[in-house]
Amino acid sequence: MLSKTKVTDKNVSKITVLVDRYGRDSHDWSINGELLDTPVNAVHLGIQRDKLSRSGTKDVVPCRIQLARQTVYSLMGAGLYGLNGVNPKVSLHLIRCYVIPRLLYGLEVILLSKTDISYLSTYFIKFLKRIQHLPDRTANAAAYLLLGQIPIEAELHKRTLGIFRNIIDNKNSVERELAFRQLAMKTESSNSWFRELVTITDLYDLPSPYDLLNHPPSKAS
Numbered sequence: 298m299l300s301k302t303k304v305t306d307k308n309v310s311k312i313t314v315l316v317d318r319y320g321r322d323s324h325d326w327s328i329n330g331e332l333l334d335t336p337v338n339a340v341h342l343g344i345q346r347d348k349l350s351r352s353g354t355k356d357v358v359p360c361r362i363q364l365a366r367q368t369v370y371s372l373m374g375a376g377l378y379g380l381n382g383v384n385p386k387v388s389l390h391l392i393r394c395y396v397i398p399r400l401l402y403g404l405e406v407i408l409l410s411k412t413d414i415s416y417l418s419t420y421f422i423k424f425l426k427r428i429q430h431l432p433d434r435t436a437n438a439a440a441y442l443l444l445g446q447i448p449i450e451a452e453l454h455k456r457t458l459g460i461f462r463n464i465i466d467n468k469n470s471v472e473r474e475l476a477f478r479q480l481a482m483k484t485e486s487s488n489s490w491f492r493e494l495v496t497i498t499d500l501y502d503l504p505s506p507y508d509l510l511n512h513p514p515s516k517a518s
Contacts, residue, residue, distance in 0.1 A: 344403045357404065358413040362420050365400040369424070372396075378428065388428045389444050396424075397452060405456035408488055414450055421449040454497050461494055461506065465513045473510070480507050 312328065325332055340346070345356045369377060376383035377391050400417070409417075425440045426433060441448065464472045479491035494506045504512075 344407065357407065358409065358416050361400050361402065361404065362416065364402075365396050365420070368396050368399050382428065385429050385444060389446060392424075392428075392446075397449075400449070401453055401456060404453055405460055406490065408490060408493055409453075414453075417449050417453075454501070457494065457497060461509070465509055476506070476510060480510070 345360055372391055372395060375391065377388050382388065383391075400421070404417075422437050422440060423433070425444060425446065426435055429440065429443060431440060431443075461476075464470070464476055467473055476491055479489050480495075483489040483492050485492060485495070491506065497503075498505055498509075503509075504514075
């Protein structure tokens with residue numbers, strides 16, 4: 298809760314309340330007697346949230362793809378394009394430094410649908426084929442192998458596991474206690490981020506998240 302000493306009239310004008318689709322829109326929210334705005338969508342920590350879709354993040358992936366395209370266009374002056382551009386290996390270095398971080402920003406902390414993953418993968422593989430001057434009919438595996446790049450879904454999994462590693466190492470934290478509770482209470486069909494970790498660890502034949510919490514691996518291993 299925000300105390301009255303911390304909330305000023307200037308701050309109240311910037312506060313919005315995003316009610317989920319199961320909420321009661323007729324309810325009024327106020328701070329210090331001033332009504333708060335309840336928009337259909339709002340941005341929180343760089344992530345576009347909405348109250349109409351099931352996940353509440355249906356606009357995030359299209360916005361990230363658009364941002365990645367803008368980043369690529371800005372790098373064309375440095376030779377980031379297909380034929381007659383810089384060496385594909387150099388292009389890949391630029392992509393890893395500038396394009397991928399913007400494409401995946403914030404996506405590791407939300408649950409993406411199969412459609413969202415498909416949009417990301419389609420955009421990324423077409424982009425890799427263009428910088429290598431490969432036809433669209435080229436096998437996706439060939440486009441990845443020629444550059445030594447992993448699929449964009451795997452990049453996303455790396456970031457998700459990286460966050461979980463930080464939670465594991467941050468002992469006596471609220472996040473770590475929350476991880477124990479979520480893994481113990483939530484079912485496989487729930488929309489819990491920690492349950493998604495179980496799917497990722499199974500995919501790569503890693504120890505379960507619960508085992509990792511109880512027996513953190515050393516950095517040497």
